[in-house]
Amino acid sequence: MSAPRYRFAPSPTGYFHVGGARTALYNWLLAVKNGGTFVLRIEDTDESRNQPQWTQGIIDALEWLGIHKDDSRFEGPYFQSANAAEHVAAAMRLFEQGKAYFCDQTTEQIQARAKEKGITGYDGHSRDRGLGPGDGRVLRFRVPEGKTVVHDLVRGEVEFDNATIEDFVLLRGNGTPVFLIANVVDDVLMRITNVIRAEEHLPNAPKQQMLFEALGEQVPSWAHVPVLVNEQRKKLSKRRDKVAVEQYREEGILAAAMVNYLMTLGWAPTGDTEIVPWETIVDQFRLEDVNHSPAFFDVKKLLAFNGEYIRMMALDDFIAAAEEVFSRSASWPRERYEPALFRAMAPLVQTRVALIPETIPMVDFLFLPEPPIDEDAFTKAFASEWAVPALRDIAAEFEACDFSAESLKAATERVGERHQVKLGKLQAPLRVAITGRQVGPPLFEPIELLGRQEVLRRIQSAITRAS
């Protein structure tokens, strides 16, 4: 028994679908677990659609997910379009053996006859007309009588009556192969032993199985995993839904969180938590355990996973990740950035973000010359008549205290007692004065970091603004 070979065959589309990410992960996981190989094949019979940057996009996305091109278990990328000659040769072999035949019927003619007969699809009109190859003639597979049963690792045995499968096209009128045959021939060429793909391909399985058999080749082991759906329970589509993993990545989803989340769709690790390391998933995952029904891709839950992963990060890693995001942000005040200030704040923001980029509005006020005032927050915070007088008192207290977070808080509390306002309420105008916003990380630490002069200036500026 030779080592299994799993193939992942995405189409070059310019973006990497989360559903594709999931099947890629399944293939990779099993290849790793079973000592096999992960074979990447860019699947398009049309050479012109194989854009190099799209292929690179797929490789980058796989890399991000932890499927590394330079890993010894990774093979490819191969390009389906490169094998066109082989595809045609195999199809012609089928023709010579009488397992396929040429047909000159146009789509219109086929439809007209189908309508007349009250059937759908092609009726096998040219089966016994003995046509040879010719311009505009398609080569169709002569579907044998009987039944085809597909042994599927996730769904068991699926039986198809061959009578319900029309004589499908192998070669187009212009002589080029269609994906059904190209796919099978490539699988043979690349010695693929395991096919794991989305359920939408299940209806293709009997057709391809018949081709493997007609070609005298070993049928691979099939596994069709359920599709990912949106809240309307429809298959995730580029038009309607956010499906590009690149987009989630840009928004700050961590690879580990994405991988973990994707793996909990249709499957779950043992125990009371779904947040588990990749090694555990590899260890426990079995295709046979994958659910049979479609799973809703829940962005809210993905975000929750991401928050968990952020909180699990070591402080230094969190800081590095945040600084990476800062460096890519157009609005980030990079010329005034002080790493030490952020380092002091980082532990306070780490528990407050679900996405790394959310760090920016939590700390930018430290580095901006003026706090970015949120008008609504400001109006609300200064609505009470005690706001301005209390702030004046706070300024006076701040002037006198030793300016540690602790004493700043104590000072503010004293002012609160004087004005009969709880700290929870009193912090609102102070917070807006300092940070510009009504919510954020704990207040007194950044006040300490900002320093007496700047803090008093911001308070004064807020008082002026409110009057």
Add this chain to the structure above:
RNA sequence: GCUCCCAUCGUCUAGUGGCCUAGGACACCACCCUCUCAAGGUGGCGGCACGGGUUCAAAUCCCGUUGGGAGUGCCA
């Protein structure tokens, strides 16, 4: 229409005939903690689609119904 697939809390799932008055996670709600917001802690809400069988026993097996989905291209 035809073919195929599917059916446990709102969502993702555990469950492979007795351990199930169905467990966990996300979301939601309440309380605790608390300088806002989070995080954390505690508790709560909430489900086996329906109808028949089989069995001493069914979420689990069988049949049917209903409801969802996918495919139905000289796309992949």
